[in-house]
Structure formats: structure tokens, C-alpha cells
Amino acid sequence: MYSGGMSTSERLIESAQELLWERGYVGTSPKAILERAGAGQGSMYHHFKGKPDLALAAIRRTAEEMRGAAEAVLGGPGTPYERVRAYLLRERDVLRGCPVGRLTMDPDVIASEELRAPVDETLAWLHARLAGIVQEGKDQGQFGPALVPEEIAATVVATVQGGYVLARASGSTAAFDAGVRGLLTLLAPEER
Template sequence: MYSWRMSTSDRLIESTRELLWERGYVGTSPKAILERAGAGQGSMYHHFKGKPDLALAAIRRSAQELRATAEGVLGGPGTPYERIEAYLLRERDVLRGCPIGRLTMDPEVIADDALRAPVEETLDWIRTRLAGIVEEGKEQEQFASSLDSDEIAATVLATVQGGYVLARASGSPAVFDAGVRGLLALLSQEVDPAVQEGWTPCSTSCP
């Protein structure tokens, strides 16, 4: 399943990441981790102090990956609106949900300060990054000055995370796409018409 070039510790981290995403903390047993990683008994305790230590390494890696993916879009070219649009429309496995967002519904993770920290920090980082882009748009007179950057950022993040929940509940990504289209329609009303000249909003069929 994993490349032979991967170290045992990396295989353990990757298998734990996947299992946390699929089953949550309680459902991620040491036995399941070792089986998926193709590692022998005792490997976990050779490289990590135990399941909590391994879970923390896995959550941190998922958080780093999510940040890098988000920054690749939010830090890309285009107007502030286009960068937010690109973030909302980026390719996602909607029915699988967010590997970080789903952990907020895991009581064991939320109850543990160490495990919760990278989850909270990552979501705060995305919200702060989005708020900065909205503020940038206001400074460039592309967005209405009356917009509250923090509120818009929170709305964007809530649309994405809430969209995952609704999509999983319905068994279809359609409701996620509808939420994104609705938010973009509202946000586009706050864009200076002069800024919109020369570009056409992307549909949710974009990658």
C-alpha cells in the first residue's frame, strides 16, 4: 500500500491519518494501524510513546498538508475575490469530508488539549488567512468598505465545513456545491463592477 521507500514511522503516521479520517480516534486501534502500515508488533512503541503520541503526529501532518493546500490557492494569482473563489471551488473529496474538520466532532480529540491544538490552530489559520484577503480587497477598493473581514472569513470557512456535513448527511456533494454557489453569489455583489471586467466567475465544475 505504501512505497517501500517510506520509513516505518512514516507508514505508521500515514496509516493513522487515514484511520482517524475514516474511523475517528476510538475506532483507530493500534492493531488496525499496524495492519494498514504493514508494520510488525511493537513498531508503534519503538517509534512513538503510544497511540496518543502517534495520533498527534498524524494530526499535525494532516494539518500541515491542509495548510499547504489552502495556501497554494489563497496565495495564488488573481484578485482577492478570485482567490477566495478558487479556495471554495478547489477539488475536494466532499463526501469523505475534511481530515481536520471531522476531528472537531471527535470527543476524544476535543477533550485532549494536545490533540485539539493542531486542529484549532489550523482552522484559525485558515480563517485569519481569509480575513487578510478580504481586508486586502477592501484596501484595494475591490470589496465594499463596510464588509467585516473577520465575519466574511468565518462565513467562508463555515460554508466549507458545514457543506461537508450536509453532503455526508445527504450522500451527495450537490448540497455542498449549492452552498458554495450561494456564498459566491452573495460575495460577488460586494465586488466593484469595474474589478469584474475581464474575468468570468468559475462554476463549481471547475477543478
């Protein structure tokens, strides 16, 4: 499953990332991580203090990857509207849900300040980044003066995260796609 050049600790982190996304914290056993990583029984404890330490490394990596993917479109070319549109329309595995957002539904992650911190930081970063882009659009006259950047950013995040939930519940991407289309219609600059 993994290339020969990947270190054992990297395989463990990647395996934990995948399993946390699929099964959540409780459903991710050390045995499952080791099996998926193709690592020996003592490997996890050689590289990490235990499951919580490995989970934290995996959650941090997932959060970092999500921020990188979001920044690739939010910091890309185009007007503020085009960049928000690119973020909303970027390729996602909608039926799997958001690997960071799904962690907010895991009671063990939420109960642990340490495990929850990368999730909170990532969602706060996304909110602030989107609010800045909306403010930029207002400053350029692209978005109306009545729009409140923080509220629009919250709406974008809620549309994406809620869209994941609705898509997973129905087994179809239709609800996600409809929410995104509706939000884009509301945000679209008026023709002058």
C-alpha cells in the first residue's frame, strides 16, 4: 500500500489520518492503524507515546492539508467572488465528508482540548481567510456594502460543512451541490 521510501512514522500518520476520517477516534484502534500502515506491533510506541499522540499528529497533518488546499484557491488569481467560487466548487470527496469537519462530531476529539485545537484553529483560519476576501470584495465594490464579511464567511463555512452532512445522509452529492449553487447565486455581483 505504501511506497518503500516512506518512513514508518509517516505511514502511521497517514494511516491514522485515513482511519480517523473513515471511523473517528473511537473506531480507530492501534491495531487497525498498524495493519493499514504495514507496521510492526511496537512501531507506534517507538514513534509516538500512544494513540492520542499519533492521533494528534494525524489531526494536525489533516488540518495542514486542508488549509493548503483551501489556500491554493483562496489565494489564487481572480476577483474575490471568483476565489470564493473556486473554493466552493473545488474538487472534494463530498460523500466522505470533510476530514476536519467530521472530527467535530467525534465526542472524544471534542472532549480533548489538545485533539480539538487543530480543528478549532483550522476552522477559525478558514473563517478569517474568507472574511478577508469578502472585505476585499466590498472594498472593490464587488460585494454590496450591507454584507458583513464575518457573517458571509460563516455562511460559506456552514454551507460547505452542512452540505457534507446532507450529502452523506442522502448518499448523494445533490444537496451539497444545491447549497453551493444557492450561495453563489446570492453572492454573485450584480451586473452593471
